[in-house]
Amino acid sequence: CLWVRNLRLKRRLPGPFAWPVVGNVMQLGQMPHITFTKLAKKYGSVYQIRLGCSDIVVLNGDRAIRQALIQHSTEFAGRPNFVSFQMISGGRSVTFTNYSKQWKAHRKIAQTSLRAFSSANSKTKKSFEQHVTAEAMELVQGFLRHSADGRYFYPAHELTVAAANIMCALCFGRRYGHDDLEFRTMLKRMSKFGETVGAGSLVDVMPWLQSFPNPVRSVYENFKNLNKEFFAFVTDKVVQHRESFNPNVTRDMSDAIISVVEHGKDSGLTKEFVEATVTDLIGAGQDTMSTAMQWIVLLLVKYPDMQAKLQELLDKVVGPDRLPSIEDRRSLPYLDAFIYETMRFTSFVPVTIPHSTTSDVTIEGLHIPKETVVFINQWSVNHDPLKWKDPHIFDPTRFLDENGALDKDIANSVMIFSTGKRRCIGNQIAKVQVFLFTAVLLHQCSFDSNPSKPLTLDCSYGLALKPLRFCISAKLRGKLLGLA
Numbered sequence: 001c002l003w004v005r006n007l008r009l010k011r012r013l014p015g016p017f018a019w020p021v022v023g024n025v026m027q028l029g030q031m032p033h034i035t036f037t038k039l040a041k042k043y044g045s046v047y048q049i050r051l052g053c054s055d056i057v058v059l060n061g062d063r064a065i066r067q068a069l070i071q072h073s074t075e076f077a078g079r080p081n082f083v084s085f086q087m088i089s090g091g092r093s094v095t096f097t098n099y100s101k102q103w104k105a106h107r108k109i110a111q112t113s114l115r116a117f118s119s120a121n122s123k124t125k126k127s128f129e130q131h132v133t134a135e136a137m138e139l140v141q142g143f144l145r146h147s148a149d150g151r152y153f154y155p156a157h158e159l160t161v162a163a164a165n166i167m168c169a170l171c172f173g174r175r176y177g178h179d180d181l182e183f184r185t186m187l188k189r190m191s192k193f194g195e196t197v198g199a200g201s202l203v204d205v206m207p208w209l210q211s212f213p214n215p216v217r218s219v220y221e222n223f224k225n226l227n228k229e230f231f232a233f234v235t236d237k238v239v240q241h242r243e244s245f246n247p248n249v250t251r252d253m254s255d256a257i258i259s260v261v262e263h264g265k266d267s268g269l270t271k272e273f274v275e276a277t278v279t280d281l282i283g284a285g286q287d288t289m290s291t292a293m294q295w296i297v298l299l300l301v302k303y304p305d306m307q308a309k310l311q312e313l314l315d316k317v318v319g320p321d322r323l324p325s326i327e328d329r330r331s332l333p334y335l336d337a338f339i340y341e342t343m344r345f346t347s348f349v350p351v352t353i354p355h356s357t358t359s360d361v362t363i364e365g366l367h368i369p370k371e372t373v374v375f376i377n378q379w380s381v382n383h384d385p386l387k388w389k390d391p392h393i394f395d396p397t398r399f400l401d402e403n404g405a406l407d408k409d410i411a412n413s414v415m416i417f418s419t420g421k422r423r424c425i426g427n428q429i430a431k432v433q434v435f436l437f438t439a440v441l442l443h444q445c446s447f448d449s450n451p452s453k454p455l456t457l458d459c460s461y462g463l464a465l466k467p468l469r470f471c472i473s474a475k476l477r478g479k480l481l482g483l484a
């Protein structure tokens, strides 16, 4: 029974004392990943906490996390059956569904379709690059408009629209204007998504909070509504695609997914999984990417010397007469280093989406029973002082070797896309997008912040750590370029 199971779990794993009813909720603090890292110093890299009525195992540090997610990949590939997870993508999400044969088929379809429209061959790579560059140039023009007469503005919403537009271009073959109020409002609401599904969110571990009015219940109600609204937006586009579907012409990713799920042999999925897959991909690709770019822009204005150095390198490698392209990447190792250091330093997805164990498993000599919720503290990997010198300092050069080239081993040891069976499927396209966005923005503009408002690196906690509101101003460098 559950009680005996909990008792066994309690005996075998170290961890702090858990209070009745709330468990360790009061100890989590504003930044749970920092609390988890502190607790690891006391209890070791694998320990247990209790949040409300859920016993949760927290994994910290490179060794324990890789041991779990790579050596025991199947055992750690589950997701908990949280109520909030069932509200996402019409209850058929690939991201928030437990490990099963159907989930494997679903993930494969999502992965293959994404690859087919971004990196399958040189033609798709080029077309993806063009989408991203075009969107980056829209952003440049928007930034310059907002900066007219030396004004300062908050860039988060523009970055969100740009990131969402890239996914809409891939999935629907169309983009939305930055002044499309309906689209902007929906995206603004979606940016609250991570408040509910981040590790340490209370709605799923304290279900009784849903039965009387309180702030947690309203977060939960909001979450339900924003998912409904977003799913309806995507479903409407997928239905239009279904009605005009021609098996001989694959216009975009929606068509590709319709083709595999509805017209392929034995996909194992019903047609409702098409809208769920598209919703997942747009949702996953939008908020994370926008957050990544918010941090990049903030760090560029925080460290103007690094910004100037990057621009000098872009001028040397690219010159004033064309826009940067993905081929320039190998000649711009310092830019890649700046991006990797942004990911490491901010660790803006500090804890992955919660996992759960699919069977009993032993890790670092500790027994974890089947169906235990597991939090994976990526932040602790990126801030481990044994692995990184002065981890609290922002220093891109830590990724460069003595010849100034990018050290791929060090770069690959940053953990932000997770690893193992649940690792992010957008990893490659995210890196291409961040590189191109950053390169185009820096090539075309210089950025600064309002000197009368000191910049902070403080952030809000959720599935993604987001910088607090900050304002910038952009100035055109040289001439405004068009697309080739």
Ligand code: HEM
Binding pocket: 094, 095, 096, 107, 110, 114, 167, 280, 281, 282, 284, 285, 286, 288, 289, 292, 349, 351, 352, 353, 354, 355, 416, 417, 418, 419, 421, 422, 423, 424, 425, 426, 427, 429, 430
């Ligand atoms: C899952 C990070 C961009 C699609 C994840 C996870 C993380 C992550 C940490 C959870 C892994 C786990 O639970 O162990 C990021 C970051 C991004 C990014 C930092 C941008 C910088 C994208 C993009 C897409 C995408 C652009 C797709 C277009 C997904 C999907 C999953 C996922 C579908 C669920 C995988 C599963 O549960 O099997 N991502 N992601 N992500 N990501 Fe990303």
